[in-house]
Structures are given as structure tokens and as C-alpha cells.
Amino acid sequence: MNKYFDSKRFGRYLAYDLHNLRANYGLSLLLLGCMPVVLYLLTVLVNLLTHGLFGSWEGWVTPPIGARIGIFFVTLLILCISFPVKQYGALTEKRYGSDWLMIPASRLEKFLSMMLVTLVVVPFAFLICYNLTDGVLSLCDPTYGKALASINLNEMMYGADAGWNEVSLMELNGRSVPVALGGGGLWILWTNMMRTLLVFLLGALCFKRKKVPMTILCLIALSIVLSTILSLFFVHFSGNIEQWLESLDVEKLQNANWNLRVNLAIWMNVIVIVGGLGTAIWFRLKTLKH
Numbered sequence: 001m002n003k004y005f006d007s008k009r010f011g012r013y014l015a016y017d018l019h020n021l022r023a024n025y026g027l028s029l030l031l032l033g034c035m036p037v038v039l040y041l042l043t044v045l046v047n048l049l050t051h052g053l054f055g056s057w058e059g060w061v062t063p064p065i066g067a068r069i070g071i072f073f074v075t076l077l078i079l080c081i082s083f084p085v086k087q088y089g090a091l092t093e094k095r096y097g098s099d100w101l102m103i104p105a106s107r108l109e110k111f112l113s114m115m116l117v118t119l120v121v122v123p124f125a126f127l128i129c130y131n132l133t134d135g136v137l138s139l140c141d142p143t144y145g146k147a148l149a150s151i152n153l154n155e156m157m158y159g160a161d162a163g164w165n166e167v168s169l170m171e172l173n174g175r176s177v178p179v180a181l182g183g184g185g186l187w188i189l190w191t192n193m194m195r196t197l198l199v200f201l202l203g204a205l206c207f208k209r210k211k212v213p214m215t216i217l218c219l220i221a222l223s224i225v226l227s228t229i230l231s232l233f234f235v236h237f238s239g240n241i242e243q244w245l246e247s248l249d250v251e252k253l254q255n256a257n258w259n260l261r262v263n264l265a266i267w268m269n270v271i272v273i274v275g276g277l278g279t280a281i282w283f284r285l286k287t288l289k290h
Helices: 007-033 035-053 065-092 094-102 107-140 153-158 187-206 211-247 250-254 258-286
Strands: 167-172 175-179
Touching: 007 035, 007 065, 007 107, 035 065, 035 107, 065 094, 065 107, 065 187, 065 211, 107 187, 107 258, 187 211, 187 258
Parallel strands: none
Antiparallel strands: 167 175
């Protein structure tokens, strides 16, 4: 049997990890995925109580699209912050961590299972559940509006007049450079979820207490350092940057696979960040001892 990776052993450990996911976070994941129903019922009940009691009934009121979008992102953030701590935060505890180290699976298999659950299973389970409940409400109640799954993220971020494939993301020399984000930009949700989940997973594995507050404090400190460095950079090279922007030929950019280059640049950024966080988590697991 291979010391580092065996498919059958990995399958058994993945099943064990999924069982823990259901036990530790299954109910929370279900509740977060059903937030459209909670928001819908709260809106309807509040409208019935306030307008009905005071005689100012204006008809059946459902959550506006802006509130639905806002609640979606709030729920998504709650998921990314709470899941890593609840699922893997106990690994820093002596008893649970020792039991985890004694499980008959290699460190590589445990790491791969952790990444698969964190980056694929949980995000897609949440998105499927959330969009399913939201879509059912959209089908059952005509006043609810269109389902969130049918909304183009480009339109949501840059206005309803933005085209499905052409969204002006930057202005160069007073001319728009259209950029088409792949899949209407919806894949950005998943990449942002991956980065946020891994940040709080690393925090959950590094800090023994107050894992979420300590992770947030580290993010604040890191953002201060990075913003200071970038400010110094732009102050020092502002003249060169302006000259470079003025020298750009907008027509050539529009005809030079601009969309492909922007999407590749975004993906490269995601790969570097996710790869760096994953590497840090791997070395943290290697140093995890009790």
C-alpha cells in the first residue's frame, strides 16, 4: 500500500470527512441555504403586521431585489467565516487534534480531503441550495421577481444597461475598453469564496483561541501594510504609470484578445493566492503536533 496516497484509503477518509461535515455543519449549511425563505417570510409577516394593523394595506409585499442580493452576500460571508472554524478549528485542541493525527490516512490524503470539502463541496452545496430555494420562490410567487441565478453578475455590479458580454471596467484616455467576464462573471463568486474560506481555514488552524477575531485582525494588519507599500509605489512611479496609460492604444487593446487577457490575469491572481494559502495550510498540517 502506498505510504503517501492510496485511492481506497483516501475514499474512506473522504467519506469520514463528509460525515463530519454533515454532523458539524450540515444544519448550519441548510439554514444558510434557506435564507431566501427566511427573508421572504420575514418581509411578508412584517408587512402584514405593520400595514394590516394600521389599515394601510398596500398589497402583497415581497423582498426587493436589492435586499435579496445583499442578504445573499451577507450569508455567503457568514458561511466563509463560520465553516472553517466549525469544521476544522478543533484540530488545534489537544484531544481532538491527537485523534485526528491517529486516523489511518496519510497527511496528503487528509489535506486533499480538506481542500476538496472546503473548496468544492461546501461552496457548491451552498450555492445549489440557496439558488434552489430562491428559484422555487420565484416560480411560486410572481411578485417575488426573477431568480438570482438568472442575474448576470456584470449587470448587478455595473448596472442593468451593461451588456451580457461587454462591461466597461476601465477607462483609458477617455475611451471605454469593454471586458467580458467569463460566464457573466458568476465564476468570480466561487473564486472569492475559495480565497475567503482558505484565509479563515488557515486562521482556524493557526490560532488556538478567538480564531475569527484574530484572523480578522491579521487581515486588517496585512491590508494596512500592503496599502502603505502600494501608496509608496504609486507615489514614486505615478509619472511613469501616467505615461504608460497615455501611450496605450485603445483600438489595439480592443482587438487584442482583451477579454481573454483580463480573465487570464484574474485567474492567475486566484491561482497565486489560493496556491499560497493552500501551501501555508499544508505546512501548518505538517507541523500540527499534540
